[in-house]
């Protein structure tokens with residue numbers, strides 16, 4: 420077996436590894452969210468990814484979301500991140516109707 424052939428094989432395997440790693444990372448960050456392409460989900464993506472990853476509605480129950488959103492408003496106030504009452508109502512409604 421030629422050395423150049425071996426090098427090419429190894430390069431190919433390296434590319435394949437990179438490819439697989441990339442694909443698996445993308446699929447993790449792109450989780451399936453309910454109600455794709457709605458204004459409410461857009462709002463969640465815009466307002467709720469500034470400090471951490473996109474939270475999936477199934478992570479919590481309706482009651483938990485009520486409590487958590489109050490907590491998040493506090494966190495946003497601390498960081499001077501602006502939001503309107505209307506926006507929070509829409510986000511809360513989306514999370515609660517798709518809750519666990």
Ligand code: HEC
Pocket residue numbers: 463466467468469470471474478487488490491494495498500510
């Ligand atoms: C200003 C930064 C900030 C923003 C903006 C923010 N969060 Fe958070 N979030 C935090 C911090 C910090 C924590 C860790 C818990 C804590 O200290 O309150 C957290 C924790 C959470 C958790 C943790 C519980 C879990 O399931 O792991 C959820 C859910 C969550 N946030 C949802 C939201 C939602 C929904 C929004 C949008 C309305 C939002 N966050 C916007 C800072 C933020």
